[in-house]
Amino acid sequence: MTRALVLGGGLSGVLAAVALSRHVDEVTVIEGDRLPDGPRPRRGLPQGQQAHMLMAGGAQALDQLLPGTTARLYAAGAHRLTMAGHILTLSGEGWFERFDHDAYLISCSRHLIDHVVRQLAFRDDSITVIESTKVIALTGDAKRVTGARVEHQGGEERTISADFVVDATGSRSRAPQWLADLGLPQVREEFLDAGLAYAGRWYEAPAEAADGLPAVLIQPEPRSGRPGYGAGLLPQEDGKWIVPLIGTRGGQPPTDGDGFLEFARGVRHPLVADLIATARPIGEIRASRGLANRRRLYDRLPVPEGFLAIGDSATVLSPNYATGMSLAALGALSLRTRLKNHGLTPGLSRQVQSDIAKLATGPWRTAIGNDRWFPGVKTNMKLGGGGFQRWFASRWMKTAAVDPKLLAATYEVATLRASQSSMMSLPMLTTVLRGPRRGPLTAAEALARFPEFDELLAAVAESAAAERVTG
Ligand SMILES: Cc1cc2nc3c(=O)[nH]c(=O)nc-3n(C[C@H](O)[C@H](O)[C@H](O)COP(=O)(O)OP(=O)(O)OC[C@H]3O[C@@H](n4cnc5c(N)ncnc54)[C@H](O)[C@@H]3O)c2cc1C
Incomplete structure (x- = not known):
């Protein structure tokens, strides 16, 4: 019998459990909090009370993992807002034009999204959730993670063994320390904090x-x-x-x-x-x-077999860019795709960890490329002068603000439906270099x-x- 263990029952954890459920006999999710049975706040998700926009790329990934998710969100009152037609935007470089284009986001409470995802995910009998239980360590060695040590609310501790362990304990994950305790080198971490x-x-x-x-x-x-x-x-x-x-x-x-x-x-x-x-x-x-950009470079470690870090545990992006939930869904989707193609085979951890790092690269560059210019930024990265990049980013947005074609391409990337490389075509670069055709x-x-x-x-x-x- 094969078992997967998912540490953390937030959005990333539940979606990782869904991705794993067809490929192992049982999936056990360990959650420190109690999960509500409706769209309600909970202690373990303090940011759940804040605005959460679900980008189109993330919504599509959710529907692939759990068909019917967005239909249920809309039925419960969520709004589908196109970026160009339903959102009046004053960007850092001016007001955006209104026009017809399909790149969209879903606007509803974070609690509704999590509730609908849990409802659909937990219909699968192979997924079990153990609530009010904290993960305190990983077990195994530097070559293979074999499970986790957990502590129940009453203080009782036990070890749960597993063939595959996913860390989805969010931005404050202690997995870097847990892996170091198994003999792995400290995972490198980069951060940039604009004091948001x-x-x-x-x-x-x-x-x-x-x-x-x-x-x-x-x-x-x-x-x-x-x-x-x-x-x-x-x-x-x-x-x-x-x-x-x-x-x-x-x-x-x-x-x-x-x-x-x-x-x-x-x-x-x-x-x-x-x-x-x-x-x-x-x-x-x-x-x-304390809303900094932070990424843990797990893909640069000698990734141990049987371990994966997903969602905010791997990359936290400033909420300004509204990409965290979408990256969680896209990460779970790449786990499912790798499992479909190769099953639980050696090398899975390294491959999916690298997929997850690649998915976050574009959004990370965008966030760092903007946030670095706010006054009083703190970072441990060497960013270089950036004079040209600063000029180019500003020129891009000034031009896009009044050029629907360029703005549509920017929206496709912002909603995670297209990669940053899609914006690097010669016609687009020429448009940017020529600059705005009319005043703001x-x-x-x-x-x-x-x-x-x-x-x-x-x-x-x-x-x-x-x-x-x-x-
Ligand atoms: C103010 C704010 C606004 C945001 N706005 C947006 C937005 O508009 N759009 C968007 O896409 N994203 C947004 N985000 C980001 C989004 O909230 C996160 O990316 C998302 O919640 C990540 O999900 P996760 O499951 O990886 O982590 P979390 O949601 O943090 O879940 C981690 C889970 O692990 C549990 N846990 C933690 N430690 C342990 C442990 N030791 N043992 C057991 N369980 C544990 C926690 O209780 C929690 O349930 C925003 C974030 C903030 C802070």
Whole structure:
């Protein structure tokens, strides 16, 4: 009988269990937390209260692993938003044009995504979850991992043996230490920390927005020399909005009610502040700090047989790029593909670890290439001068902002439907070098392309006036 052990029952862990389930007799997931039986918050997923956008590439991978996932999300009220048509974006290099293009993201609560994934995954009887149990060590030696040492809530410890062990314990994974304890060299880690922090609040949208509203993303400017300030508004299920405020070192958003509104009004455009003035806040403002880019270079280790690190345990990207869940799904998909082709054979760990590293390379480069310019960045990487790269990235975005063809290609990459190399064609590079064909959109021009916002603000003002008359 063959057994796989998955450490951590978050999104990566559950998806890895799904990928493994057809290729071993049983999969055991060890989770330190208790998993709720509905779309509800839990202690082990503190970021679950913040805005989570699921990129198209990740959504497609989820459907391949668990057919019907996105259909269930939509049925539960998730929104499919095309980047070009349903999101008003103020990028670091100006307002983006509105046009018709299919690159999309799914907007709903993180809790709904995890709940639907768990519902579908745990229909498989070969997957068992042991909750309230912490992994404390790996067993085996430097050549092969053979299981894990776990501690149940009451303090009882035991060893669980397995033919394959997946670490999916997230960004604070202790796997580097556990592997070092087995005699492996310390895994190299790279980080770049712009001091990014989130403050997030949920709102009940006004009745006038019942037919839906486009989303707003006001992104922080990485190359201005000032801290980055951003704000967003994303429609969620059940007529709710989630509003993330974002700031980098020296400009982190506050978590008190007045400070939150003031920050929203002070970002580069006050639209988010105007919109939330029409809505009713629900619950507290939640903060998330310490949101650095961090990757552990497991693929450069002499990877032991029977071990794999997946999801945030391998690469954590600044949430600004909204790629973590998608990389988790794409990583699990590459595990499934390798298992389909070769089964649990020697070399599997090395191959999948290398696939996972490659999947994250493009998003990592994008994140580092932007975040390195925020003031006060801390990093252990040698980044070089970057003068040309800085000029080119800025030129690219300025051109794309008013060139739908170039912006569509950028969106394909941002939503993980295409690789970065797809943007390196001669016609595209020529377009960028030639630069924008017209001046940037003004705020008034960009807003005129999304009349839904003005219409909502006018309708709410009208209802309030009518109420004053009748009241
Ligand atoms: C503020 C914020 C906003 C984000 N926004 C987005 C977004 O818009 N889009 C997007 O795609 N991604 C986003 N992300 C990233 C996303 O949250 C992560 O990439 C994703 O949760 C990674 O899943 P994971 O399963 O690898 O790790 P986690 O979700 O961290 O799960 C790890 C699991 O392991 C368990 N665990 C930990 N240690 C142990 C142990 N010793 N023993 C047993 N169990 C253990 C934990 O309880 C948890 O259940 C955001 C992140 C943050 C912080």
